[in-house]
Amino acid sequence: MLFEDALEEYMYHCQAKGFTPKTMKNKRQEYKQLRIYLKEKRGIQNLESITVHDLRSYVRLKQKDGLQPQSIVSMFKMIRAFFSWCEKEEYLVENIAKKVELPKVPKKVLNGFTVKEVQAMIDAFSYKNYIETRNKAIIAMLADCGLRAMEIRGVLSENVRETSILVNGKGNKERVVFISPVLKRILIKYERIKKEYFHDTKTTDNYFLSYTGTGISHVALDNIIKKAGKRAGIEGKRISPHTFRHFYAVQCLVSGNIDVYSLSRLLGHSDISVTQTYLRTMNDEQLLDKAVSSSPLMNL
Known part of the structure; x- marks a missing residue:
């Protein structure tokens, strides 16, 4: 053959x-x-x-x-x-x-975002117009839901519900992620301003739209994130959707309120071993906080 x-x-x-x-x-x-x-x-x-x-x-x-x-x-x-x-x-x-033997991939600790940096990037955009509000909502959703770039671009308006979002992930696998009250407040303002901006314009079904009413491109999303990092004065770190995804995963693990299996489902990983790599990216300070909070004696 x-x-x-x-x-x-x-x-x-x-x-x-x-x-x-x-x-x-x-x-x-x-x-x-x-x-x-x-x-x-x-x-x-x-x-x-x-x-x-x-x-x-x-x-x-x-x-x-x-x-x-x-x-x-x-x-x-x-x-x-x-x-x-x-x-x-x-x-x-x-x-x-x-x-076939493959080369070993060196394990690198990703220099991720801090809580202050993420807050600064969300605050870098205002509510003064549609584009500013949209960008604020995108940064907030990336940080609060850990979505991939293709996922946030592909979110449909009908799938953003009261407290959750139906996400179409890799391999067309659907999953549900949850909207916190803080994110909900931002999304309510975004939806109101979006409705006013496109009141007489025909748009696509995408939740996040370009100024012409079409879905946003991969390059446009990248530019939004880069602009947030620049406005917030963040240097020496990779400003990308994946770094927000990493931030989301690490914050979930540090809080101790979620186990690796549940986090794997929220991230849309097909294999829990992929999720476990985020454990290796936690820095010493984050590991110390997690160790103290889970200390048997501290919880007596």
Whole structure:
């Protein structure tokens, strides 16, 4: 069987599974690179001819090209998924990609936001007009709900309820996150100003809209977050949706009011081990606070 034919069939399988356009694009790019490498560098076109040595050689090439360990691991997950599917479809006897050793990803402690910094970024925007109010609501929701960039951009107005939000996450998996009274107060003001601003304009169903009434783009969201960080005077930290997600997770863990399993569900992680990585990112001061609050003697 031609490797190219198997790839084409697998992509339709992924499409049927409901993978996001971004995931499909990443898969196509990676499989294209692998196909070109196998054909031009190893002289391989048939699926059955691919060996563990070919895949190991491909990983080494990525390393020589300067690709970081985390990027190599992420890239190879897609390759493993393809060969796993080939095994299930009985196109191959086994998933040869399982035997490929990957570089170890160094464990880095993310220099996350403090409570004061997050408050400063929320306060960096006012209620003086629609755009300012929208930006304040976006920053507040990121901090209070821990949503991914694609999730907050994709939130629909009908899914923002009285005390919760129905979120469409990775792989089109739905989950519910909760609205605190503090966030609710901001959202009420946002909804009122949004209604006044678009009173005679046709808009999309997105909860957060651009000034023209369409959904906001990934670049626009990134610019909003960068602007919040700049106005708040935050330096030396990554200003991104993921850093807000990290802030949300760490605050939940530090408070001690939620367990890792429940947090995993709120974050939309398919595997609890992904959530556990946030435990490793807690700094010494946060760990000390958590240790003191959970001390047996302190709770007598």
